[in-house]
Amino acid sequence: MDDLPLIDPDRDLTAFPGTAPHPLHAALLTARDRVRRRVLEERVYVSSPPPTPFPVPPAVSVLHPVAGPLLHRRVLAAVDCLERIVRAYPGNPFLQAFLDVPPVLHRWIVRHPRPESLTVDLCRLDLFGDRLGTARILEFNASSPGSLLGAGAVARFWRRTPEVGALLDRWRVPAARFEEEGWFADWLVAHGRARGLTEEETRHLGLFHTRGRSHDRHLIAEQARRGGRTAAMMDPSGYAPGSGPRLGHLKHIPADPRPVRGWDRFCAAVTDGELVVPNVLAQRWVAENKLCLAVLSDPRFEHLFPPDLRAVLPAVVPWSRKLGDGITVGRAVAERDRLVLKAPYGYFGNTVHLGCEHGPQEWAALVGSPRHRGWLVQERVAPATVGALTRDLSVAVLDHRVLGHFSRVSRGGVVNVAQGGVLQNVFSTSL
Secondary structure, three states: OOOOEOEEEEEEEEOOOOOOOOOOHHHHHHHHHHHHHHHHHHOOEEOOOOOEEOOOOOEEEEEOOOHHHHHHHHHHHHHHHHHHHHHHHHHOHHHHHHHOOOHHHHHHHOOOOOHHHOOOOEEEEEEEOOEOOOOEEEEEEOOOOHHHHHHHHHHHHHHOOHHHHHHHHHOOOOOOHHHOOOHHHHHHHHHHHHOOOOOHHHOEEEEEEOOOOOOHHHHHHHHHHHOOOEEEEEOHHHOOOOOOOOEEEEEOOOOOOHHHHHOHHHHHHHHHOOOEOOOOHHHHHHHOOOOHHHHHHOHHHHHHOOHHHHHHHHHOOOOEEEEOEEEOHHHHHHOHHHEEEEOOOOOOOOOEEEHHHOOHHHHHHHHHOHHHOOOEEEEOOOOEEEOOEEEOEEEEEEOOEEEEEEEEEEOOOOOOHHHOOEEEEEEOOOO
C-alpha cells in the first residue's frame, strides 16, 4: 500500500511547463479561463500587497482512490496527537520548557479553565512526498483560513465549468465541504451555538486581526453578509467586554508575540468564554508551534500518546528534533544535506532553511547561531514534482473530519504562495 501514489496518475490533469500534453489539454485551458473570470467576479483574492486574484493554474488532480482514505486516517491520527499535546501543555512543566512558548502567550494558555476540553477545531496540514509511504507532515496551521476559503471557492468554480464538471461527475467525485458557499461563516455560527450563544448573539461577528496580509477576513465577511449576518473588522486591543460581539474569528500568526501585551481584555474574554472564538488561544499558541512536530517524533514524549496512535506517527511525521535539546549543533552541522531548519513560529516560508541549499560554512553559521537555538531541525522530505515544479499536498481538517485538499506548486524547494507559488485544486472520491 505504501507504494501507492497520492495523486491518481490517470486523473492528474496538468499543463505546467515540462508536463506531457494530454488529450484534455485544450479543454483544461478553456475551463481555466472560465474559472479565472469567476475569481475576478467573486473577488477571491490572496492577501499579498496589493491583494491579487487567487492564482488559477491549468491543473486539476484527484487523490488516488485507495491511498486517499489511508492518508486521511494517518492525518487524523496526527491531529488527534496534536490535540493531546495541547491538552497536556498547561499541566506539564517539561513540555512547557520544551516548546518555550513566549511568556506573553504562555500566561494565557495556562490560565485556560478546562484544558482537558481543548480541541483542534480547524487545522491545515502541509505534506511533502509523492506516495503514501513517503508523505510526511511538514507543519500544522490554524491561524490562516484564507487558503481554504480561496481553494474551496476555486474548486467550486472548476466544478461548474462544463469541461471539468463533466469529468468530476464521470469520476464520481463528490464536492468537498469547503466547496460550499458560506461554509466558514455557517461553521462559525454553529460553533457559537454549540457553546451556548443565542441566535441573536451569532448575528454579528467580530473578525479580529493584526496588521498585515489578511484578505481572508474580507472573504469571511462576505460569507456572513450573504448569510444575513454582519461582520466588523476589529483589532483585539480595541475589544471592550460587554459591548462587543460574542462570536468571532482571530487571524493572528504568533511569530511576533508583542502585540498580545495589549490584548488583556480580549484574551480574558476568549479564555473565560465571554467571547467565542474557534481555535482558542490555549490551543493555537501551542499547536502552531512547529516544535510540536519534535514532540510527535522525540521518544521522550511518546508517553503522551496511546500505543495505537504512537504506532501511526512514524508513517506520517518526519524525524524532527529541537536544536540544542534533542539534536546537537555538531550533529546538525554534520548532517547538513538531509536536514531543514525552521523557526517555531515562522510563516510564509521566510524562516525555512534547507541544508542542501547552503554551503557547509553557511549552514554551520546558521545552526550555530545562538539566535537559532531552540529552532526545529527536521529531516528533509523529498517533495512530489509535476513537470519541473515542486508540489506539496495540503489537507484541511475541520472538527476532526477532512474538509478538503489542495496543492501548492512552486519552482523552489520551499513551496509557498507568498513566495511565488500557485495553488492547484485537488479533489477526492473519499470525502
